[in-house]
Amino acid sequence: MKNKYIMAISILFIVIGISALFKLYLTNRNLIKLVDETEKKYQELRVQKSHDNYMEAKILKLSVIEDNFKWMKDVEKTDKITLENYDGNILDIKEDTSINKIILQGLYLGEDVITPDDYISVQLHNDYRLHYILRYHFMDTINEILIFDDGTIKYKDSYYRSPILLCAAQSLMPIAEEVNHIKNNALSVMVNSTMATCSNYMLSEIDKSYMEQRLTELWDNAVRLRASAHFINKNMVKVDNNVDETLEMLVTKSSGYSEGKQVDMYIFAINGGEVDHVKLVYEDVEEIYKLKTELSKDKKYLYFDNIWTAD
Structure with a gap:
């Protein structure tokens, strides 16, 4: 009788132990699943945050570009607009504002005609050949845009990318x-x-x-x-x-x-x-x-x- 009692107690402890182990297994599996879901959400949030930061930076850069070139909206106030090429030839394009239309289209219709120059250092531009100089002559100032043969442009001390502006210059002269x-x-x-x-x-x-x-x-x-x-x-x-x-x-x-x-x-x-x-x-x-x-x-x-x- 005593042996049966001990056996029953042993079986009960075994069942309790197995149940505890199974419960622990389920808990661990749920924890692992929770960790995976949390990691997945974190990665999604990180990607979304990265994308938001990128778009915010891009919008900021484009707004800076738009602000830097807003004077082009006053093209009617210019005394003349000239395009000079690397051979020293000068073309008056006041009446044919093709280049101006391209840039205005890009700045004010949402197309990336002029974009930030992020991936080329300023020093590298010494290796590129200056092909064109675009000058807007106002009464008191001359705004000058340098156009290089790789589609890079320079205005004042900043560099930008505008291959289509290079194409426009090539189309005119x-x-x-x-x-x-x-x-x-x-x-x-x-x-x-x-x-x-x-x-x-x-x-x-x-x-x-x-x-x-x-x-x-x-x-x-x-x-x-x-x-x-x-x-x-x-x-x-x-x-x-x-x-x-x-x-x-x-x-x-x-x-x-x-x-x-x-x-x-x-x-x-x-x-x-x-x-x-x-x-x-x-x-x-x-x-x-x-x-x-x-x-x-x-x-x-x-x-x-x-x-x-x-x-």
């Missing part, structure tokens, strides 16, 4: 001197385009109703198309022989419009983006251009930014 004397060919229509569209060759064309609805974007596209004409004229040569066009090539099509005339530019790329050749079509006449021999291996030109591919 020296294109006019280099190309405009050639009449009625594809390059001249590109230079004088006031609107342009771009679509992948495999996709449908953007129709004219879309063009009329998106004049601001199309005007901006035209600036880039004119910059493409500058690039072709300066760095490529026209070839008479036909070139092979294969299905493996990436093809981008841009179209420019000037006084009822249309020019189509096809950029053919190989090896994931290296330019093979450019085809211009104007009045059913095709012109083929390839990079100059001395530039054909230079990645600066193989993966160029000045000729526009809508990327």
Whole structure:
């Protein structure tokens, strides 16, 4: 009888022990789950906080840029606006405020035409070539913007990024001197385009109703198309022989419009983006251009930014 009692007590303690261990296991599992959920929430909050800080800093920087360039809203008060290139040529663009329109579009319509220059130190700019000086002449002051060949700009003692401003400067000069004397060919229509569209060759064309609805974007596209004409004229040569066009090539099509005339530019790329050749079509006449021999291996030109591919 006594042995049975002891056995019963032992079994009871064993059951109690197992129950305690099981309860401890469940508690630990819940604690682990709670810790995981807390860590996950912390990471989400940390990511959200990081994103909020980034956006806050970006908005602050852009507001500083807007404040620094707010004088451009008073373009009507300027005595003159000049653009000087690295060859010392000076162009008066008071009547053609194309550059000013680009910057105002970026500053006041929410597009990043001018952005902070965060990743390039001031010292590095010594390695870049100054291409243009844009001057706004007011009665008592001259506001001067330096434009470098990498798309960096400098105003007063601060550096910013504006590749599109570089394209705009290239579209105004020296294109006019280099190309405009050639009449009625594809390059001249590109230079004088006031609107342009771009679509992948495999996709449908953007129709004219879309063009009329998106004049601001199309005007901006035209600036880039004119910059493409500058690039072709300066760095490529026209070839008479036909070139092979294969299905493996990436093809981008841009179209420019000037006084009822249309020019189509096809950029053919190989090896994931290296330019093979450019085809211009104007009045059913095709012109083929390839990079100059001395530039054909230079990645600066193989993966160029000045000729526009809508990327």
